[in-house]
Amino acid sequence: MRWSQLKKQLHDRIAKSVVASIDLNQTRYRYSHDEEGEFWISFHGSRIFSTGSLSYLSSLAALTAKNRADGSTPAQAYELAWPVMDASGLFLLEQMNKDLFCSLSLTVEEMLDHNNPVVRGLAIIDARYGKRRLAMLNPITEHPLVQRLHNLRCEAEGVEAHTLS
Template sequence: MIQKWSKQKKQLTNFMCESLKNRVVFQVTSYRKAHDQMGRVYVMIDKKNALSMCSLKTMSETYIRQKNLWASGKEQNIEQIQELAIAQANDAGYFSKYHFWYALEEYFSNSIDQTLSSPDPIVRTLGMLDKRTGKRRLLKMKQQIQDEHDIVKYFYQLRIKAEGLN
């Protein structure tokens, strides 16, 4: 069962490292007149938008990629095309509000080791902000972070600077 956002936000804040606790804010909006209440999740750093997960933009981007994959003729299975299009959109930095909910659920139910090794870049991003990811671990990650998703790299660098490790 999904908790209310206010409880999740409080839990997320409790997991956040001290160096970023007052700088990073998560905001969730819903389009109430939309039949499925689509919306966005914003991650604000120092009151500036650092990451926006918009369901509508992600759906649009996924649709374009599905159309291109279908036209290429390489993939014929509709399910495979959908999965590949979503993966491509995520790789390009497009994530939906729903993706955030699933990532949050995974994050709250996993250990920090599981979080940092998750296949989901949003889960790993949450791990970069987590107080359970200590300074020594951050320094040990320096080499492997080069192969990470751009969003994970961005939040890793933010945390490194906030901890004074650069």
């Protein structure tokens, strides 16, 4: 599916209270190797989250180099790096697109259980996600993006959000 089609379908699911403020964007760096790119979410034009292939690959390279300097073999260095990269919130653009496309067929509950924080964040601003449920959620253990989207949605809906401590 083309990005413009995916973006429209994702945008159509955003709650009315925040739809005018949230924008999902993607770009491809045409002259980079394999036309790598970036995905970002903006709120009133300011980026609140950004990830992409180049940032992912450079972080992966730095982490494996650190692991190699600590005495790991190349295979061990990558094996140690994968869990750290998964927890970092950085993703390859292809993986991001795959997760976003798959989220279109998920229920809100399934989106909240997803390993990608962007999909979990989109669940929070999904029109199917109700105000009572929004008020009950305490996102303290969540990725900063999910926390930010939760606070933005609570503010837009006039719902008292849990304070993060």
